[in-house]
Amino acid sequence: MTHRLAVAVEAPQYSGLGGLLDYLGGPLPPGSLVRAPLGRREVPGVVWDAPPADPAQAPLPDEALRPVAQVLSSLPPLSAAWRQLVAFTSAYYQRGLGEVALSVLPPELRKLDDEKLARRIAKLRKSAEKGATPDAGTAAESAETAKPAVPDAGLEPTLTEDQRAAVEAVTAGADSTFLLHGVTGSGKTEVYLQAAAHTLAQGRQALVLVPEINLTPQLEARFAERFRGRRLVSLHSGLTPAQRLKNWLLAHLGLADLVLGTRLAVFASLPRLGLIVVDEEHDPSYKQQEGARYSARDLAVYRGRLERAPVLLGSATPSLESWQRAQQGRYKRLDLAQRIGGGVLPEVRLVDMSLLPRTHGVTTALSPQLVDALRERLALGEQSLLFLNRRGYAPVLHCTECGWKSGCPHCSAWRVFHRSDRTLRCHHCGFTERVPRACPQCGNLDLQPLGRGTERLEEQIAEALPGARVARIDADTTRAAGALQERLAAVHAGEVDVLVGTQMIAKGHDFRRITLVAAVNPDSALFASDFRAPERLFALLMQAAGRAGRDASQAARSQMWLQTWHPTHPLYAALRRHDFERFAASQLAERESAGLPPYTHLALLRAEARTVEAATAFLEDAAARAGEFTEAAEVLIYPAVPPPVARVADVERMQMLLEAASRGALQRLLWQWMPVLYELRAAHKGLIRWAVDVDPLAI
């Protein structure tokens, strides 16, 4: 009973890899789940590999150690590969080992005692034996009735030459990373399906990551249909805790063949992992924005190498990071240059908004040309999609008399006017009030909306096209459970003529009847300060364009409209030619000359405090202390600056950028810096929060 166990416990404070604490307990294999006393509390922990003895530090005598409180012995230990993935994440993203380990396990695990867990596991194994497809609380349910006797019975289309080459490359290359660059509608998903079929046929498990599971019920349905009789589970934050535990267990026990999930699923425990697919690999939602700020795409690549499983990154507009790696030969590039059925990509049309007559100073209106085009589609019985990345009625309400604007008292942002419930809502802190009757400043009764959001666009379309069936899809109309699926189904069924929405509708959906897509006001992102803004805008517009003409018979007539004040902008020129390669080349050249990723490596130190001064003081002290390390010579530390929205919910935010030509130098500096930051934090009482963000998405 006096074995020493190194346990990664969930400790809130920084512990690094040294976050392992010693306990006493029976001999337990690494990867076992336990509960251990920490101070006066009992916390969950994972038994870890014993670290090498530190000659500088005498080990604590056994008498000083406490025994673990509980062992969840019915759970098979988490594998060495899983532990290494967690250890890498902890080290690379500078978070505590135990914190990372416990945050990626289903929360429900910590509530169960061993007895209850044993019962759950026995039940899952038993129903698996009987061959029942477990109800995963997902589209997989539709596959439940199928008997497992005929595995993989979904109908497979004959692959195109390019698709076949891609599937062959992936199934032949044991532990390579592939970048599948396929234009929209070129059949990337079919490549995923057949690569996964190959993996399953070998008795291994496939992991498929998608950026937003709620937006991709179609993908889930396609997998469920193709793999009838196989066990498909999903893992994402929309599951109930019980479902998440169950699905996680099915994967961990090796009972699930396919795991489909969002970024957190990259940590799924998969004893027979044989393939990782990352769909829309460029999507920003693969980056976690709190806690350990990991990139699930980057971890997928790491994990693939670690477990000798091929990794398939797919996109019509790959991230410049992945694109550069493919050019360097570190990833193998696979191309699907044609749309299925040989359909062409939509013709891109630019409407020069500066040529429109200005009425009442209104600028972001719908151009008459676009309204005519919509009317035409309506007459033909075809669908159109209008896309505007702004929900609500108008981004600001203002007073025509004194110029008052609907600012948020708690944030450096405007409050958005929502007309349906007549509220002013802050999209940053949530602060909501009824629209005032009169201007709070001068009493004027004439308050006017400025600019437009999807709500107003919907209204305007309905006025311009009487009789048209208009549907809106954005975060506001899809809050209720099932609302999104319902609306999407209506679009697919042809019950909608014009679909209005935010980027939620621009991505991924395999719409078959849309022949016109319009970006109403894409310019706002053109001149955003973030260096990734053009890359993101290009990807979004390509994605949106890809929703049109997906049925080859209609492809030739399909169009993508852009209303812009900058019709000669090179980004739009590249978009007109659907020329990702040239766009990527010019962006990479710019990044190289500006010393930006992927040519340099970045980290951000963020600080939050009640006052700008307090946040800045912490960052400045931190910068001064970083100068103590030799690596500092290789790392450029910029002055502290506020992020675009500096104040949120009465908290001031400041950030400081670190830049290095060498990833290693940046990592070594961060490693030495972290303990100093913890120390400094204690000295800066005014500080509310701080965090390090490695490879930040936006700066």
Ligand SMILES: Nc1ncnc2c1ncn2[C@@H]1O[C@H](COP(=O)(O)OP(=O)(O)OP(=O)(O)O)[C@@H](O)[C@H]1O
């Ligand atoms: N080889 C094939 N033969 C016939 N139909 C196919 C083939 N491959 C794919 N399809 C069909 O073509 C359509 C487009 O394919 P898919 O959705 O896989 O494209 P994608 O590249 O993933 O699209 P996007 O990136 O735009 O979401 C789908 O309806 C799919 O069923």
Ligand SMILES: [Zn+2]
């Ligand atoms: Zn606010």
